[in-house]
Amino acid sequence: MENNEFIESGLIFNLNSKVALRKFKYSSSDFAKHGKPFKWLNAYVDENGEFPPHSLLKANFPELNPEAADNNLDYLIQVFKNQVTFRGAVRAFQNNKELLQENPKKAISQISSLLDDVIIHGDEDIVEYDKGSDERFKSWIKRKEERENTKDGLRGIKTPFSVLNNMGVGWLPGELIAFYARPTIGKTWMCVDIAATAVKEGVKTLLVSTEMPVEAISLRLDVVLAQKMGYEFSHTSLRTGRDIDEDKYKEFLEKSNGKKLLICDHIEGESSISLEGIATLIRKYNPELVVLDGVYLVTTKSGSNRQMWEQSHSLFYGLKNLSLSFNIPIVVSTQATREASDTSEFPTPTAVAFGDALIRAADVVIAMRKPENDKSEISLETYDNRKIYRLIDRQRDIKFQKYRDGDLPVYQFSLKWDVDKGLIREYNRDERDY
Secondary structure: OOOOOHHHHHHHHHHHHHHHHHHHHOHHHHHHOOOHHHHHHHHHHHOOOOOOOOHHHHHOOOOOOOOHOOOOOHHHHHHHHHHHHHHHHHHHHOHHHHHHOOOOOHHHHHHHHHHHHHHHHOOOOOOOOOOOOOHHHHHHHHHHOOOHHOOOOOOOOOOOOHHHOOOOEEOOOOEEEEEEEOOOOOHHHHHHHHHHHHOOOOOOOOEOOOOOHHHHHHHHHHHHHHHHHHOOOHHHHHOOOOOOHHHHHHHHHHHHOOEEEEEEEOOOOOOOEEEHHHHHEEEEEOOEEEEEEOHHHHOOOOOOOOHHHHHHHHHHHHHHHHHHHHOOOOOEEEEEOOHHHHOOOOOOHEEEOOHHHHHHHOEEEEEEEOOOOOOOOOEEEEEEEEEEEEEOOOOOEEEEEEEOOOOOOOOOOEEEEEEHOEEEEEEHHHHHHO
């Protein structure tokens, strides 16, 4: 690799026009040797409206190598970019040297996160809107082809909500989708339903749970995915080991063996599920969709020494940055606080812990409630020759609190809800009698 001092000297001498300066996307802190001359160069241009002559640069900074001035600017920028990437990679390992000995897996996770930052830092971060190319037209053609080549005419990943799917747009890459409700309303079941909807369409999905073990999540997935595939099992029976149609269950498991769903309830080497750990999972398994149940229990590297609002800001915007950098949608669930004690009302964003940061970071925000006119019923069922009464919740209401990209034709609707059978779907009009 070329000498840092030589390359940086060449850059200082060749950054002699506004066109040249616009090509260079770095700051003085990215320099190894000549950050001070670069900072002075920018200040001179801002103050005088022109670039300093080489003679003035030499007079003020005799440490610059004038022989480097004859090099091509594009070449210098490319070599400088490689040098910055190299130094960033070395720092990632050096800063975690001690941790590599104490906790190698955690160190590797942190190193991987830092290396991602290094790569992103080297990417172009600004795009000229009016540069006269036809890139946006090509992008439109690509979106059109994506829609035409899917059976539902849908761009993105299919959602459980017809109001979105009918618009021809599902969960899109780079989106952060959040929904919230009070405890017991069914956030985990909704996470399972969102994941199952995607998996049925062949979308590789990572479902991360901060509250429930893999076995419990898997049983919920069994009944929800089975319902979508034309089977029906009882979650109670699967969970307690009561009688079911074993042949049908085996048949369902064989048909659903597409290896498209990954479930995580812990990250090895970590005491809790962290934002950095989730990033490592995404890099390792390359999912097309991430569903995170219980975002409020995810930790960040910001540490406990920072105030809670700062940690939450880092968390929510960190998740948004993950969705953008990996170009995938991320769905998260969180809880409304005790201020939203009336479960028959939709919680407002102010009733969500640090909801302001969540609302600002998310592209789509959804609230859930169990309405007062919820059609609950008592079901009499028989298990092992014993009669058991079961209370069935018949309804949940959904309300879009935020939809960043356009207007929805409907912002509120109801779901038919019998989670013991895995039945979560929108009510048809002829099923509504209230």
